[in-house]
Amino acid sequence: MGRFTSGVTVVTTVESGHVHGMTANGFLSVSLEPPLVLVSLGRASKMAALLARTGRYGVSVLSDRQQLHSVHFAGKPVPGLAPDFEFTDGLAFLPGSMARIGCDVVDTHEAGDHILYIGHVTHLAHSDGEPLVFFTGSYRALHTDIDEGFFTY
Numbered sequence: 001m002g003r004f005t006s007g008v009t010v011v012t013t014v015e016s017g018h019v020h021g022m023t024a025n026g027f028l029s030v031s032l033e034p035p036l037v038l039v040s041l042g043r044a045s046k047m048a049a050l051l052a053r054t055g056r057y058g059v060s061v062l063s064d065r066q067q068l069h070s071v072h073f074a075g076k077p078v079p080g081l082a083p084d085f086e087f088t089d090g091l092a093f094l095p096g097s098m099a100r101i102g103c104d105v106v107d108t109h110e111a112g113d114h115i116l117y118i119g120h121v122t123h124l125a126h127s128d129g130e131p132l133v134f135f136t137g138s139y140r141a142l143h144t145d146i147d148e149g150f151f152t153y
Helices: 046-054 067-073
Strands: 009-015 018-024 027-031 036-042 056-061 086-088 091-093 099-111 114-126 133-135 138-140
Touching (some): 009 036, 009 046, 009 067, 009 091, 018 046, 018 067, 036 046, 036 056, 036 099, 046 056, 046 114, 056 091, 056 114, 086 099, 091 099
Antiparallel strands (some): 009 018, 009 056, 027 036, 036 114, 056 099, 086 091
């Protein structure tokens, strides 16, 4: 599965006034109408237990300038990094993210050692920039110098 290029997100939830977050690349759009997304979390993860209680999550789609945030929320604290959050409707998002997606959990599905949390999108905002990309166990950059004539139809 490391041969599948993915974006990188930080999934957050707020419980008792405390923000909890984790890096996740198991994230995708499920439906446009109604607007649904999905995040796949390990059954034994702290975040899975939190979402079972809070029923809400925020997704920050990371930009190429937020690699340290990805590392930090993957459980490897970065010295000197003190993540700040923006709050919208009680959900927490990382400033500078390419997209901020707020969700209410509307369904869950057990899938092997993971749980799929389907969220109804209640908040959506985006900004310009380049995405943080993950491929074969490494962070990567997109090449934006593709010749316009490359694709043929």
